[in-house]
Amino acid sequence: MxxxxxxxxxxxxxxxxxxxxxxxxxxxxxxxxxxxxxxxxxxxxxxxxxxxxxxxxxSKEALVSAYLQRVASDSEGPVHIETVLERHDLTARERLLALFADSPPAKVVRGCPLHNATVEAAGTMPEAAALVERHKREFTERLIKTATEAGAREPESLGRQLALLFEGARALSTSLNDTLPYRDARELAEMLIDQSTRAVSQLPPGLSGK
CATH class of the missing domain: 1.10.10.60 (Homeodomain-like)
Structure with a gap:
């Protein structure tokens, strides 16, 4: 090798x-x-x-924790796609949908290294598991914040739904070794975002908070 x-x-x-x-x-x-x-x-x-x-x-767990911190901050790594939520050249809606862009073609779809590490550890590396949990919760909070900017009626609900959709697409893409789940997830994400933001715009005057 x-x-x-x-x-x-x-x-x-x-x-x-x-x-x-x-x-x-x-x-x-x-x-x-x-x-x-x-x-x-x-x-x-x-x-x-x-x-x-x-x-x-x-210990090996100490190395695993350092490894997870490294890949989470790698500007060219597999977790980097999440930073699209911080871009200022896109609207909030565009940033949410950009998460579901197809990955570049690859022989093997690796998925999220943080998720993969948690699955492998299976409760045997609490420090690493805590690091991953913190990252995932912070990511969900960023989704909720972006959903708020997009004008969602219930941004917390939309943010959590998009987090579930995104993580599910990454996991299924890894299992199938295919990026098709990202395309399916993007279609669903677009529907969720449109339904949530449309609900605000269609409320009677005085109830939309505007």
Whole structure:
């Protein structure tokens, strides 16, 4: 199994060891899974000793937590699509729908690495699970805020519905190895948004809050 060019070319040990371990985790956890990837494989790809590994990460769970923080903030990673909610060049409605854009063609649809990590951990990594839960709740709050900007009559309900739709599309795309669920989800999202915003515009004067 080939390693990345960056980690393969790195010197063993020395400065930058923590970053090399993190890069190895990003590569191996996403491709092979967290449980399958052992410390020996991580240290081999990162070109560090086991001792050096534990100097930077006291446990594998500590590395998993650092890995999740890294992928959640990666400007080019699979979680980056969520940042479309912060764009200022799109209307609130456009930002909500942009979440459901088709992913670029890929041999394997990986889905959300945060969700995948939670499924793999299955309650055995509470620190990592708490990090994922916090991220998902914050994402839902951002959806609710954007739904409010879009003029939804019940933005909290719409935000939670869109979160469910988005997460479901990501999970099903991973299971089917197909991005078609995103297209189906976008159609449903458009219906939900239109129904919610239309409900406001069609209320009698004095009841719409405007």
């Amino acid at each position: 080939a390693t990345s060019e960056t980690t393969a070319a790195a010197p063993r040990g020395g400065r930058g060891a923590r970053e090399r371990i993190l890069r190895a985790a990003v590569e191996l956890f996403a491709r092979d899974g967290i449980h399958v990837t052992g410390i020996a494989k991580l240290t081999d790809v990162a070109h560090v000793s086991t001792r050096t590994f534990y100097q930077h990460f006291p």
